[in-house]
Amino acid sequence: MAGEPQADCLFCKIVAGDVPATIVRETETTVAFRDINPQAPTHVLVIPKAHHPDAAALAVAEPQALADVLAETGRVAAEEKIDGTGYRVVFNTGSGAGQTVFHAHAHVLGGRGLNWPPG
Numbered sequence: 566m567a568g569e570p571q572a573d574c575l576f577c578k579i580v581a582g583d584v585p586a587t588i589v590r591e592t593e594t595t596v597a598f599r600d601i602n603p604q605a606p607t608h609v610l611v612i613p614k615a616h617h618p619d620a621a622a623l624a625v626a627e628p629q630a631l632a633d634v635l636a637e638t639g640r641v642a643a644e645e646k647i648d649g650t651g652y653r654v655v656f657n658t659g660s661g662a663g664q665t666v667f668h669a670h671a672h673v674l675g676g677r678g679l680n681w682p683p684g
Protein backbone atom coordinates (compact mmCIF):
# COMPACT_ATOMS: atom_id res chain seq x y z
CA MET A 566 0.00 0.00 0.00
CA ALA A 567 1.23 3.53 -0.76
CA GLY A 568 3.15 4.96 2.15
CA GLU A 569 3.86 1.64 3.86
CA PRO A 570 7.48 0.71 4.70
CA GLN A 571 9.26 -1.26 1.98
CA ALA A 572 11.54 -4.08 3.09
CA ASP A 573 14.12 -3.37 0.38
CA CYS A 574 14.25 0.41 0.91
CA LEU A 575 17.36 1.92 2.51
CA PHE A 576 15.58 5.04 3.76
CA CYS A 577 12.71 3.02 5.27
CA LYS A 578 15.45 1.17 7.18
CA ILE A 579 16.88 4.49 8.40
CA VAL A 580 13.37 5.57 9.51
CA ALA A 581 13.01 2.26 11.39
CA GLY A 582 16.46 2.60 12.99
CA ASP A 583 17.68 -0.59 11.28
CA VAL A 584 20.40 1.32 9.38
CA PRO A 585 22.33 3.94 11.37
CA ALA A 586 22.40 7.57 10.27
CA THR A 587 23.52 10.88 11.73
CA ILE A 588 20.09 12.30 12.44
CA VAL A 589 19.94 16.08 12.83
CA ARG A 590 16.19 16.54 13.21
CA GLU A 591 13.11 14.36 13.53
CA THR A 592 9.40 15.15 13.55
CA GLU A 593 6.26 13.02 13.62
CA THR A 594 6.34 12.77 9.81
CA THR A 595 9.97 13.43 8.78
CA VAL A 596 13.59 12.56 9.46
CA ALA A 597 16.63 14.69 8.52
CA PHE A 598 20.10 13.14 8.45
CA ARG A 599 23.54 13.84 7.01
CA ASP A 600 24.29 12.49 3.55
CA ILE A 601 26.92 9.75 3.71
CA ASN A 602 28.72 11.26 0.69
CA PRO A 603 28.40 15.01 1.21
CA GLN A 604 28.60 17.26 -1.86
CA ALA A 605 28.85 20.49 0.18
CA PRO A 606 29.92 21.49 3.71
CA THR A 607 26.27 21.08 4.69
CA HIS A 608 24.48 18.22 2.93
CA VAL A 609 21.44 16.95 4.78
CA LEU A 610 18.65 14.73 3.44
CA VAL A 611 15.10 15.36 4.62
CA ILE A 612 12.72 12.45 4.05
CA PRO A 613 9.11 11.66 4.87
CA LYS A 614 8.73 8.69 7.20
CA ALA A 615 6.17 7.29 4.76
CA HIS A 616 7.53 5.52 1.70
CA HIS A 617 6.80 7.16 -1.63
CA PRO A 618 9.09 6.76 -4.63
CA ASP A 619 9.71 10.45 -5.34
CA ALA A 620 8.64 13.95 -4.36
CA ALA A 621 5.84 14.25 -6.92
CA ALA A 622 4.33 10.92 -5.84
CA LEU A 623 4.53 12.14 -2.24
CA ALA A 624 2.79 15.39 -3.17
CA VAL A 625 -0.09 13.49 -4.79
CA ALA A 626 -0.47 10.90 -2.02
CA GLU A 627 0.30 12.98 1.09
CA PRO A 628 0.54 16.70 0.32
CA GLN A 629 0.90 17.61 3.99
CA ALA A 630 3.91 15.31 4.32
CA LEU A 631 5.60 17.06 1.39
CA ALA A 632 4.87 20.40 3.06
CA ASP A 633 6.39 19.00 6.27
CA VAL A 634 9.54 17.96 4.35
CA LEU A 635 9.89 21.44 2.86
CA ALA A 636 9.29 23.15 6.19
CA GLU A 637 12.01 20.95 7.66
CA THR A 638 14.49 21.97 4.93
CA GLY A 639 14.14 25.52 6.20
CA ARG A 640 14.62 24.50 9.82
CA VAL A 641 17.69 22.44 8.90
CA ALA A 642 19.12 25.40 6.98
CA ALA A 643 18.58 27.68 9.98
CA GLU A 644 20.16 25.21 12.41
CA GLU A 645 23.11 24.69 10.06
CA LYS A 646 23.42 28.49 9.68
CA ILE A 647 23.26 28.39 5.88
CA ASP A 648 20.00 30.28 5.63
CA GLY A 649 21.81 33.63 5.53
CA THR A 650 24.16 32.75 2.68
CA GLY A 651 21.63 30.67 0.77
CA TYR A 652 21.13 27.01 0.17
CA ARG A 653 19.68 24.70 -2.44
CA VAL A 654 16.87 22.16 -2.07
CA VAL A 655 17.05 19.39 -4.69
CA PHE A 656 14.70 16.53 -5.48
CA ASN A 657 16.47 14.32 -8.01
CA THR A 658 13.66 12.50 -9.80
CA GLY A 659 14.40 9.47 -11.97
CA SER A 660 17.68 7.66 -12.51
CA GLY A 661 18.57 9.92 -15.47
CA ALA A 662 18.58 12.85 -13.04
CA GLY A 663 20.74 11.02 -10.50
CA GLN A 664 18.07 9.53 -8.23
CA THR A 665 19.52 6.40 -6.65
CA VAL A 666 17.22 5.90 -3.66
CA PHE A 667 13.55 5.61 -4.59
CA HIS A 668 12.15 6.95 -1.32
CA ALA A 669 11.35 10.65 -1.65
CA HIS A 670 14.06 12.90 -0.23
CA ALA A 671 15.08 16.54 -0.33
CA HIS A 672 18.79 17.32 -0.49
CA VAL A 673 19.67 20.48 1.49
CA LEU A 674 23.01 21.78 0.21
CA GLY A 675 24.91 24.84 1.42
CA GLY A 676 28.03 26.26 2.96
CA ARG A 677 29.74 26.89 -0.38
CA GLY A 678 28.99 28.75 -3.60
CA LEU A 679 26.29 27.03 -5.64
CA ASN A 680 26.38 27.45 -9.40
CA TRP A 681 23.26 27.96 -11.47
CA PRO A 682 22.23 26.09 -13.52
CA PRO A 683 23.38 22.97 -11.67
CA GLY A 684 25.24 20.27 -13.55
Ligand code: 5GP
Binds near residue numbers: 600610656
Ligand atom coordinates in the same frame (compact mmCIF):
# COMPACT_ATOMS: atom_id res chain seq x y z
P1 5GP B 1 19.75 10.53 -4.80
O1 5GP B 1 20.99 10.19 -5.59
O2 5GP B 1 18.75 9.39 -4.83
O3 5GP B 1 19.15 11.86 -5.13
O4 5GP B 1 20.23 10.70 -3.30
C1 5GP B 1 20.52 9.62 -2.47
C2 5GP B 1 21.55 10.11 -1.49
O5 5GP B 1 21.61 9.17 -0.44
C3 5GP B 1 22.96 10.25 -2.07
O6 5GP B 1 23.40 11.58 -1.96
C4 5GP B 1 23.78 9.28 -1.21
O7 5GP B 1 25.07 9.80 -0.90
C5 5GP B 1 22.93 9.12 0.03
N1 5GP B 1 23.09 7.82 0.70
C6 5GP B 1 23.17 6.61 0.09
N2 5GP B 1 23.27 5.64 1.02
C7 5GP B 1 23.27 6.26 2.24
C8 5GP B 1 23.36 5.79 3.58
O8 5GP B 1 23.44 4.60 3.87
N3 5GP B 1 23.33 6.72 4.56
C9 5GP B 1 23.23 8.07 4.29
N4 5GP B 1 23.23 8.90 5.34
N5 5GP B 1 23.13 8.55 3.04
C10 5GP B 1 23.15 7.65 2.02
Ligand code: ZN
Binds near residue numbers: 575576578615667
Ligand atom coordinates in the same frame (compact mmCIF):
# COMPACT_ATOMS: atom_id res chain seq x y z
ZN1 ZN C 1 11.25 3.77 1.76
